[in-house]
Amino acid sequence: MNSYYKTCPYPKPATKKKKRKQNGWKDKPKRHCYYTGRPYAERHELFYGNPLRQISISHGFQVDLCMPIHKLFHGIVDKEKLESLNVPGMLPDPLKWAANELKKLRQVCQRDYEDQAQIELGLTPEQARDGWMQLIGRNYLDD
Known part of the structure; x- marks a missing residue:
């Protein structure tokens, strides 16, 4: 910081806003859809x-679609684009399918997080579940 700002009656604050994380676009050609295998997938x-x-983003709770x-x-x-993808079980009600898939993916994330906490940190299952609840705030395995 410039010495001028240190001597001002109201100096500039030294701290800045924390930079938000975002998904990169540079590796987009290398990503493939989880369901169809098509390239140029977007991170969800x-x-x-x-x-x-x-x-x-920090913990990798993402899927390429x-x-x-x-x-x-x-x-x-x-519907036209979704019919051309030929994903089993998606039609006739794609919104219901998407909600079910999102729930399954969230359950997988929670299960993996708790297993990893138990193995790497030596936590009990209850402690691992408490860690998940502090991080996300909702339990997806007992719904």
């Missing part, structure tokens, strides 16, 4: 909302 954070999106399926996970249905 499994937990979203203000703090949860950043937590999802092609554009039509990514839009479907956000509630936008384009």
Whole structure:
């Protein structure tokens, strides 16, 4: 910081806002859709909302999806494009399928997180579950 600002009656604050994490676009050609295998997949954070999106990015709670399926996970249905993908079980109700798949993926994330906490940190299952609850705030395995 410039010495001028240190002598001002109201100096500039030394701290800055924390930079938000975001998914990179540089490696997009290398990503493939989890369901179809198509290239140029987009990253979808499994937990979203203000703090949860950043937590999802830091812990890798993400899945790569092609554009039509990514839009479907956000509630936008384009039946023509979805029919051409030939994903089993998606039709006739794609929104219900997307909700079920999102729940399954969240359960997998929670199970993996708790298993990893038990192995690496030597926690009991109850302690691992408490750690998950402090991180995400909701239990997806007992629903």
